[in-house]
Amino acid sequence: MKLLVLFFSFLSISAFAQDYERVDAIISMYPNTFDNPEKLSKFIARDFTSEDDRVRAIYTWIIQNIAYNPDEYKQFDYTFTNYRERNEKDEKLRAKIIQRTLQKRVAVCEGYAMLFEKLCEQQGIKNYLVRGDIKSNFPDIGRPFKRIHMWNVATIGGKPYLFDATWGAGKYNGKFIKEPSYFYYKTPPELFMKTHYPDMFEDAFSDVKISREQFSELPLIIEKNLLPNDIEFPTKGLLYEDAYFDEILFTIKNINPEKISYSYGSETISIDEIEREESRIKFNVPLTIGAKTLLVYFDGKPALGYKIN
Structure with missing residues (x-):
């Protein structure tokens, strides 16, 4: 839920991405808003064929066009119990969040992550939402675990990757500062784990097991x-x-x-x-x-x- 602020704005390079110059150039010519995810998805399906390029297109459009606004918390009740098998009520709320994110071009982490998830679904790309904790500023050191953020896992070529379009869009320090970044695009688990701890540790895809307490105690x-x-x-x-x-x-x-x-x-x-x-x-x-x-x-x-x- 908290957008990355202050320190981690320095992580602004694509240190582990392949050459996506063509994908990013095409996305830069897309409209800034869409009435619904189906229309954006049709653009992506038309212009890109591989899973890798389509996921890159989804992430790029989101970080280029959606601004973080904490006032969006007032618009919806974001409480869910199960992210992989939602009931009908959750699905209706999810659809409203996604549509508002596309049309208003503002969101909190749920809007970023749910839109990413929906667009991947429409491209036939296996993916799911992850709820968990983050470490982004001094008050986060040593506090108890909290489920205060949401990000994504998407499978490309049979391998799961970690994504956080919220943190990739920019930073929030009283107001949103747009700073598109690919550091949180297919981030290696050992780097992602420094700032993100999932509710279920299996979603960290880490070879090194650390507890919630150990994560909290890290600098x-x-x-x-x-x-x-x-x-x-x-x-x-x-x-x-x-x-x-x-x-x-x-x-x-x-x-x-x-x-x-x-x-x-x-x-x-x-x-x-x-x-x-x-x-x-x-x-x-x-x-x-x-x-x-x-x-x-x-x-x-x-x-x-x-x-x-």
């Missing part, structure tokens, strides 16, 4: 290629002042930024002493008593976020 891992196992210390996102003397030691592997800096909420300060090994960096961040958050930057971009108690 904000903003650097796009950094994985939880790469953070050797501190591994948990909640830091306690009384556990340290005057500085916090960081040990991180599989990354080697040229510059490292940090901020406790205002001024950003560079770190001069960085110990570099073959596949590991070590550095210290001076502890500021009374600070509530710590943000570490790699080469000028947010990389890791922690809460302080």
